[in-house]
Amino acid sequence: MNAGGRRRRKSEDQTARMIVENVNNLDIDEDDYDDGGHFDIDSHVESVDLLPLENALAHRTEKYDALREGHLVVRRGQPFYILVRFTGKFSAKNHSVRIVFKTGPAPRPGKGSHVQCLLSSKSSQQDWTAVIASRQGPNALKVSICPPANCIVASWRIVLESIVERNGRPKAYKYIHPKHIHILFNPWCKDDAVYLDKPDLLNEYILNDSGAIFQGNYKQIGAKPWFYGQFEDGILEASLYCIQKGFNSNFCQSMGDPVRTSRIISKMVNSSDDGGVLVGNWSEDYTGGKSPMSWSGSVVILREYMKTKLPVKFGQCFVFSGIVTTICRAVGLPCRSVTNFASAHDTDGSVTIDFYWDLDQKEVLSGIGDSIWNFHCWNDVWMRRDDLPSGYSGWQVVDSTPQERSDGMFQCGPTSLRAVKAGKCDMLYDCPFVFAEVNADKVNWTRDKEKQWIVLSINTDAIGRNISTKIPDGKPLKPELTNTDSIRQDITADYKHPEESERERLSVISASRSAITKKPVYNKGIQDVQFGGFLHRDNVTIGEQFEVKMTFTNNSQSRRTLQGKFICETVSYTGEKIGVVKRQEFSSPLAPATGGEMSMIVSYADYIHKLTEHAAMKVIVVAKVMETGQIHVWQDDFRLRRPDLSVEITSASSRTWQPFECRISFLNPLNRNLTNCTMMVEGPGLDAEKEFMIADVGAGETWIALLTLTPKKPGRRQVAVTFNCDQLKDLNGVTEINITN
Template sequence: WKLQVETGAFSTTDRRVFNYDKDVYILYNPWCCEDLVFMPEERFLDEYILADVGKIWVGPYGSSRGREWVFGQFDKSVLPAAMLMFSKSGFSDTSRGDPIKSTRLISKMVNSNDDDGILVGRWDGDYGDGTAPASWTGSVPILEEYLQNEESVCYGQCWVFSGVTTTICRALGIPSRVVSNLVSAHDTNASLSIDKYYDTNDEELDFDPTNPTGEDSIWNYHVWNDVYMARPDLPTGYGGWQAIDATPQETSDGVYQCGPTSLEAIKQGKVGFNYDVAFMVASVNADLMRWKEDPNAPMGYARIYCNKYHIGRMILTKKPFLFDPNGDKDREDITLEYKAKEGTEFERVSLMNAVRGLKSAQSFFSVPENIKADVDFDLVDLDKIKIGEDYEIVVNINNKSDEVRHIRAVLSSSSVFYTGVKAKLIKKAEGSFSVPPRSTETMRLEIRADDYLNKLVEYCIMKIYAIATVDETKETWADEDDFQVVKPTIQIQMPSKTIPIKKPVLVKLSFVNPLKKRLTNCKFQLAGPSLVRNQGIGHRDVGPGGLVEVETQMVPQVAGEQTIVATFAARELMDITGSVKVDVYDDED
């Protein structure tokens, strides 16, 4: 907006006009009870509006970690970049005062799939013509590049989309938090189920025979945002936190956008409410169903297994007023804000409410399981291993019948992208054996470090998989588990954690190369509001087991508690991060 002030006296017609020569931004006011984004518990605005550094939880269930992110919503580039985003979208001036419309627009424009939005998404590991998602330290360099070039920035993934969304929302005065859903469903056909299909030879199909437009998937984790506002377009009780998702997964009203979706509507299964409730219900509470080819079944596939508890294992955000640079004390579990406790009657009733509202889901949930089960199988979960360690797949079998059971089984392990897409097969074994009556057996497959080290992909996530069929009863069982190969963190060292304002301070970043191969194209990124602004530091190639270390200087500009965030990426190794908190003091105080 432009500001013009006209002054004059009542006794004269003379008027003086003052033209303010800088842009004026009119923001939402969450401290004002008449604003739709008003947050009654004002103290939480210190986190959801004012905090310019936070954490985003990434990684599989069992080994997730808080990844530091510099939101930087007070940086000089943020509001102009937001205005550029709005203007590119054709979003009307009158709509910009509506947080429902504005946040839906933000979920569309942070990705580049429509209207030249801010970030290009990429998940295949090939980032040579841009910046690898794992290399970003925060939102400011992304928004600076977008503002400078007026073109979409390469590249982002879900937590990057979410970090940028948080920055824009907080800058505009809309309370926002980052939300991470561990074991997140991507339901492509509104069935409220994640469906995996197998042929008669127990081989998993790489397509969905009931959905030619795509197949369901399970992401190890997925990150989106909650924004806080009243919802006058919905019945009473559905205001408060609303989910929006800027990652381009599925279209809504013809474009890649999602939300705002009332968390209470998700929890109740109110799929008729605006916006995208069915998709969000599936993301956090879909059933995992396995189907095996059967010419006698109505769908051509019989349902052999249904796991009601796998999806949405934990939903996390950063706890207000706390930042833990060395652990997860600042992690807050908000699962029960999205759904009732798993296994309770309320949780099942809510999901069935959603199923009844979707014809596309009813056909899947009306099929009974075709199982005569007298053998129990249990795949032993793995949470994480250190890079270079061996691991094994273990399946415990319990024959509860009074007869011998003959079993055919396949065990395998693969590296996977965090979206659940398989990358490289590491090892596979299959065979047949018998289990005596009323007895137990154990299947094992050992995988050595040399089997997997050259097959890891970004974020070092692995999948173990088992499938077995009992010859006598035709019972088929399958299960899988994802875990992470853990890498080192960046150690950030300074002469003291208490440093003076406006005086140079030496900062040292270091870690040890955990791989048995040379690291090339090495680069650190360093950022911290009021400390150091988006600094890139190159490093020579590093041999196996070698020390990776750089030194740099920074000059603190603002007193108070501050946070430094660092990342490292090489051609052979990425997603190495670290952070430290420092207290900046002013000698004159």
């Protein structure tokens, strides 16, 4: 330790030394004080070593940077040890030591935020225990302390009060330790409500500090690398602060309840009600902040929030999900980021997703009805649900994206996945909304000649496709961001039974009983023209043209006339229409028992100036058989492919504090220059993600950059890179490196 470190440590020790006071109204005379106003030195507590590293290894908290500052990070329901040194020989006969734990601005025993226990030679049945584990010489004791498995999860202060007999009279001393003890949830402890009986999964859902959040659509699933960084400097403190703020600094037993805590986290990660972490923005105008696409990790966001105490601008669902994963894993809640493709947003509680068509204009009426997002990200958090009937524990949905109010606040969950799967929408919390997101029926409506709403069609399998999370291998992300099969786990079966199965239909019926339902009037006219042949455009790269195509067959013995319209639109990933790329009307006579096809070509020039940052598009086809009034509507959401970044490391491994080089490259697929280019890098050796300004990239040019990083920590680490420019958004690349000491 250098001289500065010794001086700092000495100052801390002096701060922690005895403050003498009356304890339990002991009678102490002025003669007991020395000239400096302190007691004469008797055998009382002189110092306390929190044994941070020893405890951290036993509690699986050794990765937390808070340890470097001398703080202790432990998990509840499991003993930890402290080394107590006395100024003289410790005598159990003449010493009484009381250990006091306090948390919050106004600790109260009745709220569980002020706890005291007497040091004993044997364990007791008290909630908190402090037991002499061993003697470390005549003047020192190793003490085992065990907080209960339901104690408040927070930063605690520890105080040791010594009562010593001197000349037949008691003296009281107080030792205040200058460092905090961060007590976390403990998913390894059977008595904790977050206990997960598959320890291997905790290598992912607690201990993995990097991963991926999936985006795109259900036919083309891409992965965005994300650095959760729950062990980084200041992140545990930020996480505990968010929870404290969500409880309005009312430190109480609820702060040890994962149900209440996870609901608070869902509220505090968005800024809509309580000045939480992140401002949502889906406008594509990010003046005054950063595009949500530019973030690749949680650390920068949480540090900025702690620095300013103001919401950070801006985020979308995948950023909210990444922050929730960071906070949950930091405080010991097993958590995974989840992406639901074709995710419904039910605005009226009907548990159906309703689209209203103006058939004269052959398009969807805007501004009314529900929406289907190409993808939506939320979180699953593992816990026991003592507030629900038996059978609803396990994974629970927690969603911090501000969509609908719950109990007057923008919060969602925890919602039992088992309740969602069974359609038990009367279970707390927000089950009808989550059920609709994954298993609502899509209903197309229009008006008949009497202006009564009728149902054109019902699609029972359009909602909730390929629900995805990272495979729980506990490892950094593999560089497979386009072909995601090797890194993605499909968890759709956790949320619902197979589509169209009897159990799936029964769950929908069960959910609809608690919903605000409509009484559909079905269009029961003649249906003798069969439609099909709709092309899925899943492999179109930005810069290429694509075709919209429909086939039809007249199954009747009469002549039919088909009229309709192709529409291609750019949309946000939330399904909101941004602009029309191309419209094309068609009319075709159909002889009896014959078929045909119609198509529309969309060129690069048609869409390039109207493309959104997610490169999301929608194709709509509306067709009407004039003789019978039969109507067919069809929609398809898709995303144009963007190139992935190639991230290569020249050496297979590296050592701490030894530089290594990354080679980053991609091919510009456009016939124009890329301007205002930036690169965000998250990797070992960087305290947080770092932004680099990049020169323009020429049309059709292969761009290459070399980057040198110096790792500070050992282990398998992820290097993630995100490239943005005016023309292309959110190009991602990732690789991993094994770092040794």
